[in-house]
Amino acid sequence: MLSLLFVPLQGFYTKQTHKRAKLEMKHKVSAVLIVMNEAAILENTLRALQWCDEIVVVDSGSTDGTVALCEQYGCKVFYKAFEGFGEQKRFAVAQAEHEWILSIDADEVLSEGLQTEIQAALAQPHIAEAGFYLPRTLIFWGEKIRSEYKVPCLRLFHRQKGEVTPDKVHETIKVSGEIGSFKNPIWHDSYRSIHDYFHKFNKYTTLAAQEIFHKKKGKGKWLIVVRLPITFCQLFFLRGCFLNGFGGFMWSLFSAFYPVVKYIKVLELERKAAKEKPN
Incomplete structure (x- = not known):
């Protein structure tokens, strides 16, 4: 019964059953994720990234079908033994082909409004910003937690102007230059029980x-x-x-x-x- 209390995202976004119309972007973007046995929650995340030019996934030894699910959604999957969250994400960025990097966790889902905002920004001929804050909202026990409501997280950045820190946990992205922000949220659905x-x-x-x-x-x-x-x-x-x-x-x-x-x-x-x- 306890697990039934941890299905919050169904009430906060519309499940996408097909690819949404993609804006014509002048700047290509690579979404990067690190995973380990995330099959139970990953599909919603991948659905919300289908507009990206590529999705790079770094797996550290999943045994639950995570890799097969990623391949089903057209991701480029790489393996790296886990050495800390920062190092895993730095490796993921290194495998990406494009200049703009969208760093997303396996338990995060981009709202449709945020997807549109990011595409609109990348459709501009010139982007002055080195990176962008994405507002992240935590869903816990079926509630949008007030202390974690639209917390700005730097997740979209130009790889020549920024990098992921090598911290083992609570890694961040550091950029040199102006930072913009978006209004629509990432839904952070981190805990299944x-x-x-x-x-x-x-x-x-x-x-x-x-x-x-x-x-x-x-x-x-x-x-x-x-x-x-x-x-x-x-x-x-x-x-x-x-x-x-x-x-x-x-x-x-x-x-x-x-x-x-x-x-x-x-x-x-x-x-x-x-x-x-x-x-």
């Missing part, structure tokens, strides 16, 4: 902790202790998640746990390193 949420939670906090540990940027224990209630109150009250009801409460609570668990894992790594250090 609570179990799926904590599976990703554990993976991301571990990768983030490893990166923080290697950079020697850990936090003191008391800062970790006070972080949870402060983060919860910021999200639930100040950023309006209480308006999302129980779904907003869960998102605020889980999000408040994230930095706490991340820095506890850093402490664990520091304790392990201290024990292994020769006297």
Whole structure:
């Protein structure tokens, strides 16, 4: 029954059963994705990218039919063992043929309005911007989460003016030059169940902790202790998640746990390193 609560996107966009009319674009674009066992959610993402000049997918060893699904939608599929999200995406960009790069995650679906906006921008003879922000809205427990509503994410960029950072997790795109923005959203449908949420939670906090540990940027224990209630109150009250009801409460609570668990894992790594250090 729990999984039935995680089918939110059906109510937020119209399912596309055929290719939409494509605007004549003067600048070609490559959509790039990294995947690993995403067959259950990937089809909606690929449908919304059919107007792109190519779709480049980097797989890290899927066993659930993800690769076959990508090939069905005409994607160019490459394999690379997972070395962190940043490195996977940098590899994907390197395989792309075109100058403009649209970086999308497997759990994101471009709204029809956003597809039209991007095509219109790429139809201009000259594009002054080095990149564009795409507003991303998280769908969780059937709600558009207030704290994650139309958060600007830099996802469309000119490859000669920008690049993906090599961070293991929470990688970003950096560009040199002017950045434009669009109005219509990407629907971010990231979690199929609570179990799926904590599976990703554990993976991301571990990768983030490893990166923080290697950079020697850990936090003191008391800062970790006070972080949870402060983060919860910021999200639930100040950023309006209480308006999302129980779904907003869960998102605020889980999000408040994230930095706490991340820095506890850093402490664990520091304790392990201290024990292994020769006297």
